[in-house]
Amino acid sequence: MSNVLRYAMAGMLVMAGVFAARSEASVVIGGTRVIYPAREKEITVKLTNDSSRPALVQVWLDDGDERSTPDTAKVPFTVAPPIFRMEPGKGQAVRVMYTKEPLPTDKETLFWVNVLEVPPKADNSEGRNLLQFAFRTRIKLLFRPAGLPGDVTDAPDKLSWTWVPGEDGKGFALRVTNPTPYYVNFARVDVRVGDRDVGNHGGGMVAPGGTSTFPLKDVTTRPSGEVKASFGVITDYGAIKDLVKPLSP
Incomplete structure (x- = not known):
């Protein structure tokens, strides 16, 4: 992981001083949760950059540990691409693939999708010191085995x-x-x-x-x-x- 992303994991990128701040999340996840039917080889999570600025994005899954990072999370899934640049007004489909490690077959299993957005260096044309934040969004991913009773x-x-x-x-x-x-x-x-x-x-x-x-x-x-x-x-x-x-x- 690059140094930039390591600092982002800590919660923010700091530029000298705190006289002004940018705190708008620009990368939007398409949906409030993700369902992964066990029969599927892969699913997609759709992201959109709704801002006028590009963003560096990193995506990973965890099993419930909010402190997890892409290096420490241990889940039976891979994502592609895990890191990418999103241009303003553009979308990106992230593929999530189950790697077939055993999971319960008689009930759903809960995981979390993490989307970390690192904004580009702000334009400091007004001569102000700026504080910039990296945004981490988590939504649920429910792994749903086939043949569960009921609906x-x-x-x-x-x-x-x-x-x-x-x-x-x-x-x-x-x-x-x-x-x-x-x-x-x-x-x-x-x-x-x-x-x-x-x-x-x-x-x-x-x-x-x-x-x-x-x-x-x-x-x-x-x-x-x-x-x-x-x-x-x-x-x-x-x-x-x-x-x-x-x-x-």
């Missing part, structure tokens, strides 16, 4: 939700259990009380066969009457599907 679109309906005490017994939370072999990703998780949603407002996910707990930040006392789980599920295509489900006893 991914039905997985959210099979979740079960329960009311539980919050962390350290303080407050309240919703716990979701996922009996399916698919990851379910949430844009939000709340409770429906009457005709309004209160609670968490944040997102998250639940793994195949796993559980996740979502603290209800806005709930200080247990509501009376019927309480339901209200949540927004992010689909394979990045759309949000809103659902309301009764809580389990």
Whole structure:
């Protein structure tokens, strides 16, 4: 890896002084997640440079370690090209290939796609000192084995939700259990009380066969009457599907 990219891994490229800053990410990933069907020899991740300046881009995968680098990440995938220059207004298709190391065949496996963008040296025609940042974007890649039971679109309906005490017994939370072999990703998780949603407002996910707990930040006392789980599920295509489900006893 070049010295430029090593500095970029640290989070930014510094030019003398900090009187002005450029902080716009220009390289855009086409989608919010990537699905890799096990039967496919390869898939593509599409990138676009929406700025008026070229950018140096590096792409790699990791298995969940946010501190990973292309040198340290150990995943059963290769990408091509791993490093390239993107001209302004242009696109680039990055090929991702599974290298056939064994992965679970009875459930999805989660990986992450990293896109590191290193901007070119800024034009300092105004005589100002500049601070430039390198941007690292991570999106999920779900490796989906063939022949999994059920359908991914039905997985959210099979979740079960329960009311539980919050962390350290303080407050309240919703716990979701996922009996399916698919990851379910949430844009939000709340409770429906009457005709309004209160609670968490944040997102998250639940793994195949796993559980996740979502603290209800806005709930200080247990509501009376019927309480339901209200949540927004992010689909394979990045759309949000809103659902309301009764809580389990």
